[in-house]
Amino acid sequence: MNTRRSLSIVAVALIASVTVGGAGASAAPPTEADATAVSHWNQVAVATLSVIPGPDGGAPPAYQINMAMTQGAVYDAVNAIGPKRYQPYLVDRRFGTKASVEAAVATAAYEVLTSIVSTAPAIVPFPGRDGLLTALNDHYAAALDGVDDGPFERQGVAAGHAAAEAMLQAREGDGRFGPSQWVRNPAPGHWSPLLNATGQEILDPTPWAGGVEPFLIESTSQFRTDPPPALDSPEYAAEVNEVQQIGRATGSTRxxxxxxxxxWWQWAPITAWNEVARALIERNDLSAAGAARLLALQNLSGADATINCWNDKYFHDFWRPWNAITRAGEDGNPATTAEPGWTALITAPYPDLPSGHNCLDAAHVAVLRMFFGDAIAGGFQMTSASTFLPPEAEKVRMFDTFSQPLAELIEARIWAGLHFRFADVQGQLLGENVAQYGAAHYFQPVGR
Incomplete structure (x- = not known):
């Protein structure tokens, strides 16, 4: 997906529309809106959705699904104004060429975000709800204050409202906050939760994510990952022994x-890659239409990678390293050794296969590569929000290519004791497959 080619198609379509409309040889095509509003509301969405309590919709799987709803609506709002540039996602209505893109973006994002925050179930206390809604109201008021009053503002608001309404209606009854996908199985090879200090099981805050209706792919298991190696195989023993030595909390070979x-990598991929996208949108001077398309494909692909990933997690129900290593005497493999009391550097409350972080990162990166290539001139910056880092540790890192963080992430999850290598590799394959499918079937350029 070449951004320059896409933008050139847009320009040709705009010029053609003026000529066919009989405006005369002296008429110039309308100036495309820049990406300022699109990037701003992406940042507002990230900041808003990331602070919802985990079980109420703020954990990474739900967070990514909520981002997809927001960015899908923003895309439709921008794409509905003026000549049709790309395939619509849900909204096929057209609004005037001079309708305010800024008002459309603000309205679409505001209405979706307000609905998500307002309707989030208080599974755990959500004391910050009113503060988030107030902040969203302030952002929206400021956005409309920056647009001249009149018919073009009203047309932009109408476009944004149509996009938000279509998205919210489409996601009614989509499986969010539905039943848990987990079926308890005490047999060797199956995941079992860790216990907290009071002896209670530490469970997935979003065990329903694998049952949510996808945005782009055809089913929740369309890109089913390969099963893990057999417990009695040499391949399995090699993976267990690798994590046992390097992923342990103390006495590690790290x-x-x-x-x-x-x-450093223990933070939400959604936050990370939307930040990178905003920086590259600005650096490459993408239009509002180009930026909205990028962020929609990126976040809807991320959501579907999450959905398929969580469906796979509970389908395979494969045990984590801390289950496998402490219970190695039950796996029937003479090349593994049980180590009671073994603990990982970092833990997570759901099954191993595939790696959720790798599913999401690979989907986001696949889309960014489509627009900007793998090697980025001048590199790109990522700022970790990990709470596992000591205060003096460097939060900001630079990368020259998208291949670098993906390769590093596979190793990082093993060093953390979080995953077996096959779970990381399968996660990245799933995310890549989802993004490629989304790009092939949605958001394609239209017209001449």
Whole structure:
């Protein structure tokens, strides 16, 4: 998906529409809106959705699904104004060429975000709800204050409202906050939750994510990952022994740098890659239409990668390293050794296969590569929000290519003791497959 080619198609379509409309040889095509409003509301969405309590919709799987709803609506709102540039997602209505893109973006994002925050179930206390709604009201009022009053503002608001309404209606009864996908199985090879200090099981805050209706792919299991190696196989023993030595909390063979990297990556991929996208949108001077398309494909692909990933997690129900290593005497493999009391550097409350972080990162990166290529001139910056890092640790890192963080992430999850290598590799394959499918079937350029 070449951004320059896409923008050139848009320009040709705009010029053609003026000529066919009989405006005369002296008429110029309308100036495309820039991406300022699209990027701003993406940042507002990230900041808003990331602070919802985990079980109420703020954990990474739900967070990514909520981002998809927001960015899908923003895309439709922008795409509905003026000549049709790309295939619509849900809204096929057209609004005037001079309708305010800023008002459309603000309205679409505001209405979706307000609905998500307002309707989030208080599974755990949500004391910040009213503050988030107030902040959204303030952002929206400021956005409309920056648009001249009149018919073009009203047309933009109408476009944004149509997009938000279509998205919210489409997602009614979509499986969010539905039943848990987990079926308890005490047999060797199956996941079992850790216990907290009071002896209670530490469970997935979003065990329903694998049952949510996808945005782009055809089913929740369309890209089913390969099963893990057989417990009695040499391949399985090699993976267990690798994590047992390097992923342990104490006495590990990790270097100090590997420990740092493992801790650095313990933050939401949604936050990370939307930040990178905004920086590259600005650096490459994308239009509002181009930016909305990028962020929609990126976040809807991320949501579907999450959905398929969580469906796979509970389908395979494969045990984590801390289950496998402490119970190695039950796996029937002479090449593994049980180690009671073994603990990982970092833990997570759901099954191993596939790696959720790798599913999401690979989907986001696949889309960013489509627009900008793998090697980025001048590199790109990522700022970790990990709470596992010591206060003095460097939060900001630079990468030259998208291949670098993906390769590092596979290792980082092993260094952390979180995953077996096959779970990381399968996660990245799933995310890539979802993004490629989404790009092939949605948001394609239209017209001449």
């Amino acid at each position: 270097t100090a740098h590997q420990t740092y990297v493992a801790q």
